[in-house]
Amino acid sequence: MATIDVPHQVSFLEDAEALRKACKGWGTDEKAIISVLGHRNAAQRKQIRLAYEELYQEDLIKRLESELSGDFEKAVYRWVLDPADRDAVLANVAIKKISPDHHVIIEISCTRSPEELLALRRAYQARYKHSLEEDVAAHTKGDIRKLLVALVSAFRYDGEEINTRRANSEANILHDAIKDEAFNHEEVIRILSTRSKMQLMATFNCYRDDQGTTITKKLLGESGDEFLVALRTAVRCLNDPKKYFEKVLRNSIKGIGTDEDALTRVIVTRAEKDLKEIKDLYHKRNSMPLEQAVAKDTSGDYEAFLLTLLGKED
């Protein structure tokens, strides 16, 4: 369920005016920006951008980029984009790093619905004049490359049908592939990147029933083997995305320092989807509400914005 709190009546013109007012003059009224944008869903934000453009002949996003800074700016920028566009930006940022963030690419390609993944691919092309798969292919090598390209190119069947016999046989294939140190990566990639999510969950369940342990535990190996790590991430994202997101949040907050990129990414991309369930999982796991942990670890406008997206009342 979504966590953001959206009012019943919304006037896009008034919102555009309020945002303009917040940006005019010397300083910026960040609170006003948060109180408008933090309480609008994707469709509304799109309308606000259009209204703003019509009224002031200027792209709201560009204006916000120039007015804001730091982690707050990054978060607001990602929040205001269309979800497909946002995913494209996140994917591109992950790919273009000196050492690409494989886990982000896996996270996005495995937790989005087939239609969302298609929308991402279209948005990516519009923005970067390349296909997503060609950029992934150009920036990665070896088995990781095969896995990632296959995952981003997938257009999985979206239905509930599962074939139990096949789930059993593919659970065995996965087991055999993992057992041999010289992995048969091809079969694992094939199964993980082409089967429907329902079918995969049935397969993972068969694995657990047959082997007495989950496939993710079996994949816990040398953390130096990046292919194994990537496989594990893919399996976790496909099997239980909410649990995966909870872990990403937990890791981003715990210890010294905060991984703002991860924190922003999860909150911004899930606030309109399933952040409520993720929050509940977090609370159960850590005996502390997520809001409290975020408040402890972040500050200023960035903190205020995240808390708003988490559903805190103003």
Add this chain to the structure above:
Amino acid sequence: MADLEALTKAFSGIGVDENSLISILANSNHEHKKSLRKGCSKFFIEDDNGFERLHQSTVKNLKLEFKRFRDAVVLSLLHPWERDARLIEKALKQGPRHYSVIVEIACTRSSDELLGARKAYHSLFDHSIEEDLASRIKGSERKLLVALVSAYRYEGPKVDEDVAKSEAEILSSAIKSADKRKPIEDEDAIMILSTRSKPHLQAVYEHYSKICGKTITEDLEAEGILKDTVECLCTPATYFTRVLEAALSVDADEESKRALTRVIVTQKEFMVKEGNVLNKIQGILTGSYKDFVLGLVAGGKN
């Protein structure tokens, strides 16, 4: 006898000449038909038990030729997405000799058309194309075919010539190392051919010719569907001309002939420009099938 000639002719083209058959046979009496059978050694053989038996191969061929009009009509009526999804599913079922159809569809459709075919496949068969290809194809073509069918290529004109040049070199060395590793299984070759845009691949094609002195399709002559892949992506007109000529040649088999319907129905714009083939069609096709095909081509400007 004139009727004998006409009957033979009615069954000898691609398609059947329905009107001829009606005028010869509808009013034909017992004696007339007997004389037709006795005179027509191409289709009938004297059986030891004292009757003129239809050749087994003729039974099969007649079935196929009568079906041709029906198949053309249905294929042309279907939504392009359903049509392509069904063609792929059929080709997959029929086995490795038919995989070039999968290549043809994956590589000659636009990105959105291919996407549409993938959606239709979900609706029709409750699976994704890539999962069926990946689980059913066991041979070396699997990786390439799955990758081709999963592509959503950028369709803009922008090409990086330096990248194209280096990718031409990568392809060249993949082909040269054929004795160590089949080019169709070369990971880099697969990545290039399945992820790059078509304008980019055309640039790669040009650079390859400059570097190697031969076109990449010439160097891939022995490589079956890998050659088809490059042709479809870089020089589709050459591919379709080749397929049509094979369909219309004297010793064309059923698989080649079926390509005729498929290409004409799906490549109307191309057909309009193909004067040479159209003339051959006039001579070789017959009956409703011919009328339908010529009609499709004439209407090809829509």
